Amino acid sequence: MSITLTLLIPVATAILLLCIPKDKTAELRMTALFGSLATLAFSLALLGGFDAQTAGFQFTEKHEWVPSLHIHYHVGIDGISLFLVVLSALLTPIAILCSWKSVEKRVREFHIALLLLTSGVIGVFVALDLMLFYVFWEVMLIPMYLLVGIWGSTERIRAAVKFFIYTMAGSLLMFLAILYLYQHTGTFSVEDIYQKPLTGTAGLLCFLAFALSFAIKVPLFPVHTWLPDAHTEAPTAGSVILAGVLLKLGIYGFIRFAIPFFPEAAVLAAPWISVLAIIGIIFGALMCFVQEDMKRLIAYSSVSHMGFVVLGLFAFNEQGVQGCVLQMVNHGISTGALFLLIGAIYERRHTRRILDFGGLAPVAPRLAIIFFITTLSSIGLPFLNGFVGEFLILQGAYSRNVFYAAFAGLGIILGAVYMLTLYRRIFFGETDREENAEMKDLEGRELAFLLPLVGLMVFLGLFSPWFTAKIQPSIEQWLKLVQAGGG
């Protein structure tokens, strides 16, 4: 039960991969898979040892790193980061399995990038020192950037550059804010800064610098346009990690840093951000109506879904914030699964154009059923996970402002339209193309990573209190911080 081990295993596995000759692809894949499964096991051990009664950080480790600057290696987990760490660790073996056949170029480098990415994102979720956080934040961008740029599809360079411009723009401003914060408080320790929230104009400016960086990651309208490109061009594994984990980093950044560091500014900005989130919900959903590429459609649906998550967070009440944390996990599972399914289709047909499909239901029944359940999860049908998160978010938003819930609710209607239409266009109708009629159904390897996700959709849909009980104490404490500082 050590966070550091969970962080190090992927790195160690990556180093191990360097020692394996690069043409031994089977060995490379197996090694990477076992390394990622070990990471998952360690993260599950953290989950098992987690004390649901404690609001503060658990499993903390603190060592001096750069004493002259008061930088520490300081890590820990609370209810908010717990499931995000597990989700990150869960999606890595899945990403490796789904690339088993589709990635044939630079297999070794591919897995190294994936594993380093895992360490990077887990690092962001566990870092309790601002500088440590920033290092992880920047470091994890590199493998992600490489995944899109090297193993992506035809337009990969353009997408990678866009990803880079956006992210760098945000990071640099945030870095300036971090430095200012250090000057002001004399510490990089997250918990210490909580005790000295920055107020006034300086607080507002710093909040905006952090917020821009995180809003780009979420992504919040109108800084979302990198996402559809990055998603569309990324290999399946990249899309899964991108949707499943990377987008959550933005939300997590808001929760862990931007809001409690500058609660006054956050409360001031909340109505504006909520409105942007609602615009994003509706705008993202409308975008899905005109997409011809199924991957791009799902990417835009992420914009819509993440709008819900932001909306719940900025409701600043228990229902909204719990819904937000829960929905981050839900979105990771269902959108991750959607990208996996589209990846499976792409592997077989080498096209993602929706028009090229139709009538797949009788040809590939297993694919059709899993895709359908995932669709239902994505559109928030009760009994599955998406509903619980959306319900709590909307209840929270309703308590904040009735109109937030009413307008955001339009996204639920539009969501049903575009997802069910997508499903109809792919799976229903006559199987009129020969390539579709000959398509193979899902195989064992694919079921091995899809069925657990389906199981989680049902489990989270029916037994959400098991999750929220663990999240609750941390969120209560967090809300106190915000309320104390926000006035």
Add this chain to the structure above:
Amino acid sequence: MDKLIFLIPLLPFLGFLVNGLLGRRLGDRAVAIIGCASVAGAFAISVSSFLQVYDAKPDTFLQQDFGAWIQAGDLSVSFGLVIDSLSGVMCLVVTGVGLLIHIYSTGYMKGDAGYYRFFAYLNLFMASMLVLVAADNIVLMFLGWEGVGLCSYLLIGFWYKGLANCSAGIKAFVVNRIGDLGFLLGIFAIWAVFDSFKFSDIVADAATKDSSAAFWICLLLFVGACGKSAQIPLYVWLPDAMAGPTPVSALIHAATMVTSGVYLLARLGPLFDAAPGVLTIVATIGALTALLAALIAFSQNDIKKVLAYSTVSQLGYMFLAAGMGAYSVAIFHVVTHAFFKALLFLGAGAVIHSLHHEQDMRRMGGLRRRLPWTFALYLIGGLALSGFPLTAGFFSKDEILHVAHSGLGNIGPRGVLWGIGLLTALFTAFYTFRQIALVFFGSYRGASEPQASEESAAHGLELDKVKESPLSMRIPLIVLAALSLTGGFLAIPHFLQPGIEIPEDGKISGLIIGGIVSIAGIAAALTIYLRFPQALKGFISSAPGKLAHRLSSRKFYVDEIYQKLIIRPIGIMAEICFYVVDRLIIDILLVHGSGFGASALGHLLRRLQDGRTPTYAAWFLAGAIVVLAVTLWAAGG
């Protein structure tokens, strides 16, 4: 028995799991047995639970709680079920009629490639519907509510090779979702006002809350009811839903699911009583829907479409009753309607089955000799729908009209709505017997070459090849016919709403007027369609007749209006958002061209971008490290 009520929804759910996961391997026979047996089990438990709450005092109920489903702070939703007299009656109807329709389906769906899938969906529907009915809180009810919507979608598009079927399914789902948004907002408002989702808490506190809160909650919930129960303006999905197999139309789109909205109002009766403004809206929408749908039913040629519009119309009656505060009268009509409308749909299914999937009434006629059983049973259903004296529909419909006429409690009489209701009753009798005349009387028109109907599946089926359906399909019809004849004698209103005091004055005269109207409508339809069809043709070719016929047969152009005013603008907006906002403004103007700095950076990057990614990556890494080092140094200084 207290401890077993969870089995009422669970048994069909298990049936769904077994049939859904293993059905393909089990074979049709086993699938049918599992499907029917699970519903029969639920029916048996419903009966014994019902007897228990019926025997005892009026406020007894059975309940079970299985812990939290959603929990966040002080908000909590539990898996709790409750069987009281109201949910008991609904469980009986759902499982009873459901069982009959399951049995019928074993014959109707014989030989269909998706046999196991059909029964799996049907069982899932039963489970969802029973959760909806038996839930002790409104969020769990919403789970059932969405579940039945899902099954409705799946079963409308059951024959998924036809894209039109799938589109009808999507339309149903989406229109329902519009209502669901209202429902959800109503739920949020309930929690904000009552701090609880439990029906018992809401009902107990309803009178103590401020009336504007009750108004908004009830209005929002009614929007949800309008979606599920196909009322103006959200009724448009139900006629299209007829694309599904006919047993589905009988079970989901006539007898059970579409009455959920009425049930919702009955469940929260005291809350709606606290919002008289909403009750006025409910009654008005109900009456107008009843009339509008009846007018459209006049000119439909598809045997199922006539029944679909009549369902919309009858649901309107139920809302008229609920809008008078007479929830138990509304439920009374829910029950009798379930009997006779299921009978009619299954009867129509038998006709369609015998005619090899022909649904166009212009290609039927004279079937009473070839299908004597179906004819007799259909006639009983038609009489009940028309409100013919002493049938089930006669009593329940007249009870509604009576309440509208004389008022109830604090709610005064609503003369205009009563008039609309009475007029609709006349129309109902007329279009029902127009249908019976076209299908069973006159001469057979199916053998001739296909004429006006493009969607007709059968091409010239000879009359002597038309055969009665199998026994498995006939027995449910007989049971339903018996219930349609006798169901009116159930004294449901007083049992369900013990406090209700329906005025006795004018009751007898109301029944007499109702009977006369019904018989007049029937007689008019039979006379015109059997004796004077030429007169009818003459009327339709006259100018006002042509206009009336066009409005009715084109359904008052409501679908076209929605298309032009709502759907098309959303599509245009989506295109504008994509090409103008997303692509042009954000991407090109802001991201790629925002000032000199960004474009210079872009320039630099483009130069770096020599196509060899490793180089690029090295630059990136170096840059990041430099930035980090410089800033760390700066911070130290």
